[in-house]
Amino acid sequence: MAKDPNGNQMNIKMDELLKKEKRKNKKAIATLKAYLFLAPFLILFATMVIYPIVLGFKLSLYGQRGARMWYIGFQNFATILQDSRFWEAFRIPLFLLLIQVPLMIFIATLIAFCYERLEKHGGSFFRFIFYLPYTIPGIVTGIIWSYIFSDSMSPFRPALDLMGYVGTKILTRQHLPAILLVIILWAYTGYTAFVIYSSLISIPKEYSEQAQLDGATFWQVAFKIKVPLLKGVFIPLFIFNAIGAIQVFNEPWMLKELVVLPSNYTPAMYIYNSAFAQGRFTYASAMGMILAFLTFLISFGVLRGAAKQMLTDEM
């Protein structure tokens, strides 16, 4: 057999084929393993995210009165398009998106640079302290802040009284956006700063050292060299916070104990009230679908914009 050149070649071919087969098998096993590792996530994702969305979509196609439901196609969606109460609810998310999110990312960036500056002077302590509010559930945060701004318990009360504002309410509907701003900044800035800081320390030292040799100050290095390099972390941060802004619920929900708020103060509150206070579950589902779609659009838009930007940067 060995003398037969053709046979030899055949053998080599067979060997190659076998090897290929083996490699294929290995690859298949590797893929299987990967899915096995992903399984816990995939199962939870399918049952806790995909399934409720599908079910919610199905519900949104029905009319409802008590336990009675009937198919109405996209009529709920048509009603929502004309439901001014739903669209008015976006004022607060829009305010948060345009004011709170950029402001928070800006403050967090400054704090992250401070962390870097204080590296050898207790930076880890400040990181810990600033991160703490993030670990407190939103509902608890809401309760505590509602007490801080309440009439009878506010620690600001004596100072306000001294300044001549006796009996002036702190917690009013007009002040509420500003109060929400304070609460959300308090809760999330430390966490955001931590995320920015962790990508800040991964920037190679050579960049800043060269600039410093050329005579640049710390803050010049920070804003002219490091901030542009942080783009990769700003984009996901913006998306996460935009989603948070659109779905804002906990903080106004707790504050409404102390100040009269309409049921449609935020989209999430309107959805909740429509479903559980008024029993319009299918209508609420349809609003939920629209909210999810808008969230998706914003994330998608930002990501696509970011990808384009990065491509042009590379060119």
Added chain:
Amino acid sequence: MKRFLAVALVLVLAVTCFAADYYPKYNGKPVTITMWAWTSNENYSIEEFEKVYPNIKVKWENFDVHYEKAQTALSAGSGLPDVLMVEYSFAPQFMELGAFQPINKWLDEKTFIKLYGEAALGWCAADGQIYGTPQDSGALTMFYRKDLFDKYGLTVPKTMDEFIAQAKKFKQVAPANLKFYAAPIGNVQWWIAQVWKAGGKLFDYHDGKWYIHFTNPVATKVFETLGKCFDEGIFDLEMWWNADWFNSLNQGTTAVVENGAWFAEWLKLNAPESEGKWRVAIPAQWDPAKPTNAMLGGSGFYVTSHSKNPEAAALFVNWLNSHPTSLKCLHKYSNLPVMVSTRYEEVLDEVSGSDAFFGGQNIVESLWEAHHLVNTTFVTLPITSNMEESLSLLIQQYVDGKIKRFADILPLWEKEVIKTMKEFGYTNLVTGKLP
């Protein structure tokens, strides 16, 4: 003597027959029924009930105010307990959604009226179908701080004119941070009760039609008179049921609170620092010649459409809310003014007495009197949560200065309510008049 004995015998027989009629025997299989109620200590009554009806066991679950949970179960088509506690004003909303089933088979209208009075039909029945039984009374009661009244030399007002005069006097002599009377921003049942107390109503249900007429003469008079006091700063407005309000009750910064009879129990539990300072009285009357009163809250126990044992559930709700043994338990352990049942009279002497929290006053007597002044009733619109929202927003606008005259709220509120009824698909609306 013989004749007397005979009469006595007949009477005893009649009474026992009567009693047996009220509470029919249970002939079904042994069952366990479930009940959702947010009151405390209903278990004492349940234990007594299970002694009388050994084949029915009751499982009581307490989720605090459970409307959202019930609403969800109702929409899901399953999951409601056999017996559901619901405030009288929310009952029509649940009736409309098909949450309850009729129990006339085990508790007919005649017996119901004998046990609970005719007015209670408006809270527990619709179109001749009885769905449950009433438990506590929400008779409007005036809770006032005796310490503040003594300090500023006020007398307990009997009429609305006297009430306003006392408020004016208080505002002149008391420091600015004290309030005489603070009405709630929102709290729709409180405002409905104010109109009801004057002998009026805002809406009603009759022969398959919903009637809405807020701007009727009585309601207008109430809103004009109270409104003038708000406009002039004699009365105040504040949000109720939040931390600030609880603190104000504990610290005594408000002299008078008008609320349902059940509020006596609430004060004891939630304003312990004010022990001995509160007293109760009949609310100030609009027309002392024709005294009348209103209900604010109070709850019934209804048999739900999801119940598989409506017979057992019906027997239970009737026994729970009218049998003297149960009424005594509810009074003693749950501290509830269970005065809606006519049989409360049988236990009245036993349960009344001086109450240390109210400075030794026999409050049961006053609450009983307040309850007996409730001599009119009507059915609440099935959109209580929406009425609540529109009213709170309007009063808040008044507080913020966007509405100048308080009385202007009434027609604006009516407009909102009619709009919502139409939006919710009610075509059987009659506006501009009442039945």
